[in-house]
Amino acid sequence: xxxxxxxxxxxxxxxxxxxxxxxxxxxxxxxxxxxxxxxxxxxxxxxxxxxxxxxxxxxxxxxxxxxxxxxxxxxxxxxxxxxxxxxxxxxxxxxxxxxxxxxxxxxxxxxxxxxxxxxxxxxxxxxxxxxxxxxxxxxxxxxxxxxxxxxxxxxxxxxxxxxxxxxxxxxxxxxxxxxxxxxxxxxxxxxxxxxxxxxxxxxxxxxxxxxxxxxxxxxxxxxxxxxxxxxxxxxxxxxxxxxxxxxxxxxxxxxxxxxxxxxxxxxxxxxxxxxxxxxxxxxxxxxxxxxxxxxxxxxxxxxxxxxxxxxxxxxxxxxxxxxxxxxxxxxxxxxxxxxxxxxxxxxxxxxxxxxxxxxxxxxxxxxxxxxxxxxxxxxxxxxxxxxxxxxxxxxxxxxxxxxxxxxxxxxxxxxxxxxxxxxxxxxxxxxxxxxxxxxxxxxxxxxxxxxxxxxxxxxxxxxxxxxxxxxxxxxxxxxxxxxxxxxxxxxxxxxxxxxxxxxxxxxxxxxxxxxxxxxxxxxxxxxxxxxxxxxxxxxxxxxxxxxxxxxxxxxxxxxxxxxxxxx
Amino acid sequence: xxxxxxxxxxxxxxxxxxxxxxxxxxxxxxxxxxxxxxxxxxxxxxxxxxxxxxxxxxxxxxxxxxxxxxxxxxxxxxxxxxxxxxxxxxxxxxxxxxxxxxxxxxxxxxxxxxxxxxxxxxxxxxxxxxxxxxxxxxxxxxxxxxxxxxxxxxxxxxxxxxxxxxxxxxxxxxxxxxxxxxxxxxxxxxxxxxxxxxxxxxxxxxxxxxxxxxxxxxxxxxxxxxxxxxxxxxxxxxxxxxxxxxxxxx
Numbered sequence: 001x002x003x004x005x006x007x008x009x010x011x012x013x014x015x016x017x018x019x020x021x022x023x024x025x026x027x028x029x030x031x032x033x034x035x036x037x038x039x040x041x042x043x044x045x046x047x048x049x050x051x052x053x054x055x056x057x058x059x060x061x062x063x064x065x066x067x068x069x070x071x072x073x074x075x076x077x078x079x080x081x082x083x084x085x086x087x088x089x090x091x092x093x094x095x096x097x098x099x100x101x102x103x104x105x106x107x108x109x110x111x112x113x114x115x116x117x118x119x120x121x122x123x124x125x126x127x128x129x130x131x132x133x134x135x136x137x138x139x140x141x142x143x144x145x146x147x148x149x150x151x152x153x154x155x156x157x158x159x160x161x162x163x164x165x166x167x168x169x170x171x172x173x174x175x176x177x178x179x180x181x182x183x184x185x186x187x188x189x190x191x192x193x194x195x196x197x198x199x200x201x202x203x204x205x206x207x208x209x210x211x212x213x214x215x216x217x218x219x220x221x222x223x224x225x226x227x228x229x230x231x232x233x234x235x236x237x238x239x240x241x242x243x244x245x246x247x248x249x250x251x252x253x254x255x256x257x258x259x260x261x262x263x264x265x266x267x268x269x270x271x272x273x274x275x276x277x278x279x280x281x282x283x284x285x286x287x288x289x290x291x292x293x294x295x296x297x298x299x300x301x302x303x304x305x306x307x308x309x310x311x312x313x314x315x316x317x318x319x320x321x322x323x324x325x326x327x328x329x330x331x332x333x334x335x336x337x338x339x340x341x342x343x344x345x346x347x348x349x350x351x352x353x354x355x356x357x358x359x360x361x362x363x364x365x366x367x368x369x370x371x372x373x374x375x376x377x378x379x380x381x382x383x384x385x386x387x388x389x390x391x392x393x394x395x396x397x398x399x400x401x402x403x404x405x406x407x408x409x410x411x412x413x414x415x416x417x418x419x420x421x422x423x424x425x426x427x428x429x430x431x432x433x434x435x436x437x438x439x440x441x442x443x444x445x446x447x448x449x450x451x452x453x454x455x456x457x458x459x460x461x462x463x464x465x466x467x468x469x470x471x472x473x474x475x476x477x478x479x480x481x482x483x484x485x486x487x488x489x490x491x492x493x494x495x496x497x498x499x500x501x502x503x504x505x506x507x508x509x510x511x512x513x514x515x516x517x518x519x520x521x522x523x524x525x526x527x528x529x530x531x532x533x534x535x536x537x538x539x540x541x542x543x544x545x546x547x548x549x550x551x552x553x554x555x556x557x558x559x560x561x562x563x564x565x566x567x
Numbered sequence: 568x569x570x571x572x573x574x575x576x577x578x579x580x581x582x583x584x585x586x587x588x589x590x591x592x593x594x595x596x597x598x599x600x601x602x603x604x605x606x607x608x609x610x611x612x613x614x615x616x617x618x619x620x621x622x623x624x625x626x627x628x629x630x631x632x633x634x635x636x637x638x639x640x641x642x643x644x645x646x647x648x649x650x651x652x653x654x655x656x657x658x659x660x661x662x663x664x665x666x667x668x669x670x671x672x673x674x675x676x677x678x679x680x681x682x683x684x685x686x687x688x689x690x691x692x693x694x695x696x697x698x699x700x701x702x703x704x705x706x707x708x709x710x711x712x713x714x715x716x717x718x719x720x721x722x723x724x725x726x727x728x729x730x731x732x733x734x735x736x737x738x739x740x741x742x743x744x745x746x747x748x749x750x751x752x753x754x755x756x757x758x759x760x761x762x763x764x765x766x767x768x769x770x771x772x773x774x775x776x777x778x779x780x781x782x783x784x785x786x787x788x789x790x791x792x793x794x795x796x797x798x799x800x801x802x803x804x805x806x807x808x809x810x811x812x813x814x815x816x817x
Contacts (some may be wrong), residue, residue, distance in 0.1 A: 115681025
C-alpha cells in the first residue's frame with residue numbers, strides 16, 4: 001500500500017541512492033569512513049577531476065561515483081571534523097570562511113568573507129543559514145514573462161525530480177509550500193521560537209502569509225544524524241550534524257563509491273591540449289606547497305561565482321589566450337548577489353533571538369512580478385537571528401557608536417529581525433576579473449565589481465517598506481536597518497548560444513567539450529530564493545545526463561554492497 | 568529611578584533630540600562575574616559559570632580569550648596609546664574593567680588574519696589601521712594637543728564624530744576613503760568587544776550552547792517559559808539603591 005506522502009514524514013522516508021546518513025556516527029561528527037577513501041595516482045588519468053568540494057562538486061561526484069566513475073575532488077580548504085575544528089563561538093568560526101585576499105569594487109562593492117564565501121570540504125553550505133527554497137517555474141523564463149534578464153535553457157520541470165531527490169537527502173523540514181509549484185517536504189516544520197512568532201503575527205496583521213521553513217535541518221532523527229538542538233549557531237558551522245552540508249549529506253556515500261577528496265589543494269590552472277582543445281587535467285598546489293598535476297578525462301569546475309571564473313580566467317594558453325572557455329568574453333560576467341537588507345524590531349518583552357535556528361519562517365508572497373510595484377521580479381522575506389558581533393554591525397550600520405552602540409547592544413534580547421532576499425538582475429559589468437596582485441599561490445586575486453541598477457534599487461526599497469509595515473503591525477517600538485547583500489551566483493552562465501554564455505544546458509563549456517561547470521556560477525538569473533538547493537539539484541540533473549557517458553572505458557567492476565548493510 | 572525596559576525611550580533613536588544619553592552608571596552594578604565598566608542589564612548572570620556545559624574545543628577558545636590577553640606585537644607603542652584612547656571612546660569604555668580590545672585587534676593583524684575582502688580604493692587593513700592612528704594624532708595637533716590620547720574627552724568625541732560621518736580631511740585622511748576606514752576599524756573593534764564573555768554578560772547573551780542547546784525559546788506571551796533556568800534575568804524595575812540596601816550590601 002502506498003501511503004500519502006504527507007503522513008510519511010520524518011525518518012520513515014529515506015533516500016534510496018545515498019547511504020550517507022547511515023555512514024555517520026551518532027556521537028562523533030567527523031566522517032567515519034576516511035580510512036576507506038580511495039587514493040588515485042597522479043600518473044594516470046581519472047574519469048573526472050572536480051574543483052571544489054561544495055554543493056555542486058560533492059553532489060556531482062557522489063552521483064557519478066555510483067555510476068562507476070573514478071573521481072578526484074580538489075578542495076582548497078581543510079577536511080573538516082566538526083568536533084575538532086568548529087567552535088560554538090562567533091569569532092572562533094573565522095576559519096570556515098574564505099578569507100584569502102579579494103578586491104571589491106564598483107558603485108556598490110559587495111563585502112565577501114563570512115557573508116557569502118566558504119572554504120573547506122562542504123563549501124559554503126557548512127555555514128549557510130539553512131534555507132533551501134525551490135526556484136519558482138517563472139524563474140527559468142524571466143525574459144519571456146517579464147522582459148528582463150534572460151531565460152534559462154532549461155525549465156523548472158527539468159529540475160523538479162532533482163529538487164525532490166535532494167530535498168529527501170538533506171532532508172528539508174517545513175510546512176506544505178503554497179508558492180511557486182506547490183509541494184510538501186519530507187520533515188515536518190520545526191517549532192517556531194518567540195522571536196519569529198512576533199514576525200508571524202505582524203505579517204498576518206497586514207495580510208502577509210508566512211510559512212515555517214523550508215530549512216535543511218533535521219526535525220527528527222535521520223539515519224545517524226541527530227535532531228537539531230536549537231542552539232542558533234547555524235552560520236558558524238553545525239556541530240550537531242543536524243544542518244545539511246555536502247560534507248555529511250553526500251560525501252560519506254561518495255567515499256564508499258570511490259571518490260577521493262584532496263583537501264588543502266588549491267587548483268591554479270585547468271590544462272588543455274593545444275591541438276585538440278580538450279582539457280587534460282588540473283594543476284594544483286598541495287598542502288606542502290608543492291605544485292602537482294592530476295590528469296583526467298574530464299574536468300568539472302565547481303568553485304562558485306568568484307573562484308570558478310577566476311580559475312578559468314587564469315587558465316590561459318595559446319589556444320585560449322583570454323582564459324579557458326572565454327572566447328566570447330563571457331567568463332566572469334553577470335555575477336549576481338541578492339539584496340538582503342535587514343530590519344530589526346524592538347519589543348517590550350525578551351525574545352532572545354540567538355535561540356533556535358536563525359532561519360525559521362519565510363514568505364514568498366512577493367516573489368513574482370507585479371507591474372503595479374514599478375519594478376520587475378520580486379523578493380522573499382525571511383527571519384534571521386544575528387549573534388552579538390553581527391548584531392553590533394547592525395547597530396553600527398544604523399549610525400550608532402560609543403554609548404549609543406552599547407545601549408542598543410544591551411537591548412539585544414528585546415530584538416528580532418526580518419531580512420529581504422531581492423532578486424537582482426544580471427548585468428554584464430557586474431563581473432570578476434583578475435587583479436594585478438597575486439595571492440600566496442602566485443595566482444592573480446579576483447577583483448569583483450558590483451553596481452546596482454534602478455530595478456534592483458526599487459526592489460529593495462519596496463521590500464524594505466513591506467518589512468517596516470510588518471513590524472508596525474506587530475507593534476514594534478523601534479527599528480534599525482542595515483543594507484546588505486547575500487549569496488553569489490552567475491559568472492559562467494548557461495545559455496542558448498556560445499556568444500551569450502559559457503556553458504550549454506548540459507553544463508558543458510561551449511569551447512571545450514570535456515570541461516563542465518557545475519555550481520552557482522551557471523545561474524543565468526537568480527530568483528528570490530537561496531541558491532543551495534538549486535545548485536545541488538543542477539548537479540543531480542547533470543549527473544543524470546552524464547553517468548552513462550564516461551569518457552574512458554570502465555575499470556574492472558568494483559563490488560560495492562550498500563554501506564548501510566555493512567555495519 | 569527604577570528601570571522599565573519594557574518601554575523603549577532609553578534607546579537612542581527614541582530619545583528626544585535634546586535628551587542626553589542615559590547614564591549607564593545608573594544601571595545595576597554587576598553582582599556576579601564581570602561586565603565592561605561593571606554595568607549591565609543582567610546583574611546576576613555570568614556566562615562563564617556555564618563553561619562546564621560547553622564542548623572542550625569551544626571552552627578552550629573562549630576561556631583563553633579571557634584568561635590570556637595577547638601581547639602587542641603589531642602596533643608601535645605610540646599607535647597603541649592613540650588607538651586605545653580611540654577604542655575607549657567609540658566603545659564607551661570609560662572606566663575599568665575594560666575589555667582589552669586593542670590587544671585582540673593587534674593579534675589579528677599580526678597573524679595576518681583578514682576578513683576576505685579589501686575595497687579597491689583602500690590599502691590593506693594593517694596599513695589602514697596605521698594611517699588611522701596617524702590621522703587621529705594629526706586631528707589632535709590641529710586642536711592644540713600632541714596626541715589624540717591627550718585631548719579632552721569632548722574633543723575626542725568630536726573627532727570620532729567626524730570620522731564616523733566621513734568628514735575628516737587633510738594629511739592621513741586624504742590617503743584613505745574615510746567612511747570605509749571607519750567601517751574597517753569598527754569591524755575589528757566590534758568583533759573584539761562582542762566576542763568577549765564580559766560583553767555577553769552585559770547584554771545577557773547565552774554564549775556557546777553546544778552540546779546543551781536550548782529547550783525554552785517559546786512564546787513571548789509566556790514570560791517565564793522563554794528562558795532557560797540558567798539564563799540571566801533582566802533587571803526590570805529594580806532600583807539599585809533600594810536593591811543594595813535591601814540586600815544589606817552597602
